[in-house]
Amino acid sequence: xxxxxxxxxxxxxxxxxxxxxxxxxxxxxxxxxxxxxxxxxxxxxxxxxxxxxxxxxxxxxxxxxxxxxxxxxxxxxxxxxxxxxxxxxxxxxxxxxxxxxxxxxxxxxxxxxxxxxxxxxxxxxxxxxxxxxxxxxxxxxxxxxxxxxxxxxxxxxxxxxxxxxxxxxxxxxxxxxxxxxxxxxxxxxxxxxxxxxxxxxxxxxxxxxxxxxxxxxxxxxxxxxxxxxxxxxxxxxxxxxxxxxxxxxxxxxxxxxxxxxxxxxxxxxxxxxxxxxxxxxxxxxxxxxxxxxxxxxxxxxxxxxxxxxxxxxxxxxxxxxxxxxxxxxxxxxxxxxxxxxxxxxxxxxxxxxxxxxxxxxxxxxxxxxxxxxx
Amino acid sequence: xxxxxxxxxxxxxxxxxxxxxxxxxxxxxxxxxxxxxxxxxxxxxxxxxxxxxxxxxxxxxxxxxxxxxxxxxxxxxxxxxxxxxxxxxxxxxxxxxxxxxxxxxxxxxxxxxxxxxxxxxxxxxxxxxxxxxxxxxxxxxxxxxxxxxxxxxxxxxxxxxxxxxxxxxxxxxxxxxxxxxxxxxxxxxxxxxxxxxxxxxxxxxxxxxxxxxxxxxxxxxxxxxxxxxxxxxxxxxxxxxxxxxxxxxxxxxxxxxxxxxxxxxxxxxxxxxxxxxxxxxxxxxxxxxxxxxxxxxxxxxxxxxxxxxxxxxxxxxxxxxxxxxxxxxxxxxxxxxxxxxxxxxxxxxxxxxxxxxxxxxxxxxxxxxxxxxxxxxxxxxxxxxxxxxxxxxxxxxxxxxxxxxxxxxxxxxxxxxxxxxxxxxxxxxxxxxxxxxxxxxxxxxxxxxxxxxxxxxxxxxxxxxxxxxxxxxxxxxxxxxxxxxxxxxxxxxxxxxxxxxxxxxxxxxxxxxxxxxxxxxxxxxxxxxxxxxxxxxxxxxxxxxxxxxxxxxxxxxxxxxxxxxxxx
Numbered sequence: 001x002x003x004x005x006x007x008x009x010x011x012x013x014x015x016x017x018x019x020x021x022x023x024x025x026x027x028x029x030x031x032x033x034x035x036x037x038x039x040x041x042x043x044x045x046x047x048x049x050x051x052x053x054x055x056x057x058x059x060x061x062x063x064x065x066x067x068x069x070x071x072x073x074x075x076x077x078x079x080x081x082x083x084x085x086x087x088x089x090x091x092x093x094x095x096x097x098x099x100x101x102x103x104x105x106x107x108x109x110x111x112x113x114x115x116x117x118x119x120x121x122x123x124x125x126x127x128x129x130x131x132x133x134x135x136x137x138x139x140x141x142x143x144x145x146x147x148x149x150x151x152x153x154x155x156x157x158x159x160x161x162x163x164x165x166x167x168x169x170x171x172x173x174x175x176x177x178x179x180x181x182x183x184x185x186x187x188x189x190x191x192x193x194x195x196x197x198x199x200x201x202x203x204x205x206x207x208x209x210x211x212x213x214x215x216x217x218x219x220x221x222x223x224x225x226x227x228x229x230x231x232x233x234x235x236x237x238x239x240x241x242x243x244x245x246x247x248x249x250x251x252x253x254x255x256x257x258x259x260x261x262x263x264x265x266x267x268x269x270x271x272x273x274x275x276x277x278x279x280x281x282x283x284x285x286x287x288x289x290x291x292x293x294x295x296x297x298x299x300x301x302x303x304x305x306x307x308x309x310x311x312x313x314x315x316x317x318x319x320x321x322x323x324x325x326x327x328x329x330x331x332x333x334x335x336x337x338x339x340x341x342x343x344x345x346x347x348x349x350x351x352x353x354x355x356x357x358x359x360x361x362x363x364x365x366x367x368x369x370x371x372x373x374x
Numbered sequence: 375x376x377x378x379x380x381x382x383x384x385x386x387x388x389x390x391x392x393x394x395x396x397x398x399x400x401x402x403x404x405x406x407x408x409x410x411x412x413x414x415x416x417x418x419x420x421x422x423x424x425x426x427x428x429x430x431x432x433x434x435x436x437x438x439x440x441x442x443x444x445x446x447x448x449x450x451x452x453x454x455x456x457x458x459x460x461x462x463x464x465x466x467x468x469x470x471x472x473x474x475x476x477x478x479x480x481x482x483x484x485x486x487x488x489x490x491x492x493x494x495x496x497x498x499x500x501x502x503x504x505x506x507x508x509x510x511x512x513x514x515x516x517x518x519x520x521x522x523x524x525x526x527x528x529x530x531x532x533x534x535x536x537x538x539x540x541x542x543x544x545x546x547x548x549x550x551x552x553x554x555x556x557x558x559x560x561x562x563x564x565x566x567x568x569x570x571x572x573x574x575x576x577x578x579x580x581x582x583x584x585x586x587x588x589x590x591x592x593x594x595x596x597x598x599x600x601x602x603x604x605x606x607x608x609x610x611x612x613x614x615x616x617x618x619x620x621x622x623x624x625x626x627x628x629x630x631x632x633x634x635x636x637x638x639x640x641x642x643x644x645x646x647x648x649x650x651x652x653x654x655x656x657x658x659x660x661x662x663x664x665x666x667x668x669x670x671x672x673x674x675x676x677x678x679x680x681x682x683x684x685x686x687x688x689x690x691x692x693x694x695x696x697x698x699x700x701x702x703x704x705x706x707x708x709x710x711x712x713x714x715x716x717x718x719x720x721x722x723x724x725x726x727x728x729x730x731x732x733x734x735x736x737x738x739x740x741x742x743x744x745x746x747x748x749x750x751x752x753x754x755x756x757x758x759x760x761x762x763x764x765x766x767x768x769x770x771x772x773x774x775x776x777x778x779x780x781x782x783x784x785x786x787x788x789x790x791x792x793x794x795x796x797x798x799x800x801x802x803x804x805x806x807x808x809x810x811x812x813x814x815x816x817x818x819x820x821x822x823x824x825x826x827x828x829x830x831x832x833x834x835x836x837x838x839x840x841x842x843x844x845x846x847x848x849x850x851x852x853x854x855x856x857x858x859x860x861x862x863x864x865x866x867x868x869x870x871x872x873x874x875x876x877x878x879x880x881x882x883x884x885x886x887x888x889x890x891x892x893x894x895x896x897x898x899x900x901x902x903x904x905x906x907x908x909x910x911x912x913x914x915x916x917x918x919x920x921x922x923x924x925x926x927x928x929x930x931x932x933x934x935x936x937x938x939x940x941x942x
Contacts, residue, residue: 264769
């Protein structure tokens, strides 16, 4: 069925098409996977420059805005003559209930707070390289903060904090998977290529690791981290803890690929050609499963993201003031927040979207990974 | 509901297929797998559909039962099934999940497939699978179905049918499984049996038995048989009528005698021609001067033994094998599956370490080395002199490397050529095996099976070897390509002074190409001799049995009924 798999592309181009071109052509026809790719790319762009997408400084507390509900965003301005595309919100007014002292927010339809595209706002740093004040959206009046997704207990902007949290949450997945991959590729490769006693020993280790109940182990390990470590070190240790158990699955995948490839005739042909062991592995075998590995990685990242979220949610992962989605969700731990500020769950939606996007992408990659369909 | 021997009504048509068109819509466009095919199957007769791979013969068979794989579908045409009582139905009009078509499947038309390994369920007993058909279609009681099942197993000559009924399919060999499939298909006395390459996966001796069985059952039951095959020998042996297909169309229909001796269409004649070509020795071998008999052999194998597995009963894949390969000659190694011929080839290559024996290699300068005692560098040097051509043209070429990289690999890793010089060498090698040197930047998926096998040969000769081990190098190719490939190999042999060890199960290929032949049976060499003598006047009883089981592509010289059986 290779003709069907190769699809629309004419024979001349397919003849000289490398594996990656064939994978891309197969992938491009997978609509859900393309959606996943777009979502994933969008999420990671946010993760690289969260400050650009944020509106307010995510750490800025505002006692006058505690639990302020999301502001309705108006895109089309019809107040003047005719209409114009010009996003604005109505300014909110804080009152206190004289009896319960509850804070009540009402909007003042007469006062508009305009939002500017690519306007100036608070100063943030881009990956520690340089500093900028440019924002996708910014409030025209610094004294009237715009809370698109409301504010939390301390009056911090939930939307901006979700943007900022993407950086940590999504990179934990990447770094964790990278660590797992290094261990998994090494041990799985040795196990699958050499077989025999080595394979037996490594497989038993993998089985042991897989048998460990992961959440209690994570909890125990992260509880053991000293509380006074700097945030960066803490973050690194969390990723190490997550990848300690994550590598076993990847090692299994790699070993399986090696085992099946070892018996392929083209590998034997390479051996008879006189190619050295390392050349057989890196030149002949590795390209054959590189695409499968990439697919497995893409499917492993969401698990890492979810693990970080659960750990931080339980209070044993990253600690405030570090901002990650799990840390943000801790704000939504009690019944009061469900009742009074349901928008505090918004980081959960971000987690769901990111995980779904990565899963779509990984699924599509897995389907496209072997364009030769033998 | 016991056997109902119908008199073979010679002229009564069972199935008339008219202008059948089956399409597979793909993104690249519509593949017309079957494009206007018409034929008629008569009761008591055997209709053979022949064609090379991709000719649409299997899709035709599957269209009749409406079991074409998605996205294929029948576009137009009629398939009229005639019952003995005069009724008739157009199967093409039935919906493919309707009750009517399900009743026809299995009851009126039965089908057996190529792979006896995968077409039976491994988790049900043989009896369960056959009685299910009986209870479903004939509504027999449990006891009656079981009795009928034992009777059927007896009919297909399975020993001890009353015990075999409770066994699982993995306890049976390939040939026995195919018998079980046949018993299942006969369960409801079908009017028509469709057999899709039922013997292709079997050894020739087993094939002969299955063909004889189908013939016998056909005579007993008077059913029509539609037999799909690519093997012209099988066609000559069993067919009454032949339909020749090519690219989804019928190019010629006729009686078996007409097709073989009086074909009118060019394609048929070419097909028969390429089959007959393999019935004799190659012209360039007949014309060649005799080899120097006194020359010392390149390879000498003494008492080679190879065991797999340890413990009390290790499996002896090679048992005391001794042979020699002389310079410039082709030694054929013939045998059925499991005879140890592939193991022998791999031991010669130094891939397997034999358990005992000696392989002596005489280098070009006259010195000899014992391959099994060799250290790593001399083994590497040995592997430059003795190269391999693989069976599978798909699996033996890395799909992720260009043809230039594949052919250049041995030159590159042995530091023989790099860069520009390597590129020139690759172009020259491609030209030598008859491929366009401009194609070297292409990937293997852009080549057909025959072209891929040429790439494999170019890779083998890249290091200017002295011996090439070819393991079933032509068996994955269509018959029309086989002779071409062998001619190319012989031409290279004469030009480069190569010796070949040619491993094959196909006597035709051996006869065409080889100078001497060794016949293997269960890990031993039972007979060695000049190719002509072994193929035409074998002395060992096993060789005689093997040769007598091979169908000859001449319907006037049918001989399956007079074959020998070898009981070791």
